[in-house]
Amino acid sequence: MSARAVQSWSSRQWQSVSEGEELPPFDFPITVTRLVMAVAGTRDLYAVHHDPAVARRQGARDMFANTMFFQGLINRYLNDWGGPESYLRKLGISMRDQVCPGDTVTVKGQVTKKYERDGQKLVDLDVVIMRGEVLAVQAWATLELV
């Protein structure tokens, strides 16, 4: 067995968060391979997500990423910020434009509200996924913090 550095994980404290706080943005390049991983990861085998000809017949530029891929990306983005003991309680997403191979997406988020409910320490966030200057996904989330 090889020795490896054990990463120390800590979760963001709800007390330390303020409304209006912006999360660090991050970039994620989308390739054909990434969309194939999205098929493997989500099991969404609808042809528009892996067959460019079918996608174009339906009016899209190319094969495009599925909704669950973006749910997973936002789930990851919020846990990266909130830490491993944060838990996504609600996620709404609205698909505004398709994301195809060759695009790079940028995920950005901002805390809009901080409150407690039923013993849970919660924050609401607005999240967007941009494809360059184009809004690809608009999302709204509730994250439980510790």
Added chain:
Amino acid sequence: MELAERVKDYIGQKAQPVPGADEVNLPMIRHWCEMVEDANPVYWDEEFARKSRFGRLISPPTMLHTWLFARWWQPDYLRQERGQDPLGVIYRTAEEMGYTANIAVSNEAEYLEPYGPEAGRIIGVRYISEVSPEKATRLGRGVFLTIVTECYTENDNRLVGINRMVLFKYRPNTGSGGQ
């Protein structure tokens, strides 16, 4: 006649509970994590997960829809006849009206409780809560359907999530398939 009128008896009617194809399992959780490069140790590191507030390895909450997918192929001898499904009636009627293309417009999910491999399969109880009048969009003319899915665990019957998806079913503008 509009779709909503043709299928009005089926709107709001719940389908029989349908289990997803496979139990919540770690290999599929890892495939999902690879997709978005999610390093969260509550999906990867058993010891960390056990000491965490979740007490065990869990699934990304957003995987609910993946757990609910039916198989894309299965042997005939495993196929089960289900009774008349209100969602199936609505989809079939929509397709007969030429709304053959589908695109997810928006989705809102509430994740009520963490769940992991102890759940067994996820059982979905689905219904269509709303059907819009026909609308014109840049993709084509079509209808917006709101599909609600209540998600229960097989082993302890916990309601772990509720999903509301808006689907646009339409006649494509391009190609020769539309009218």
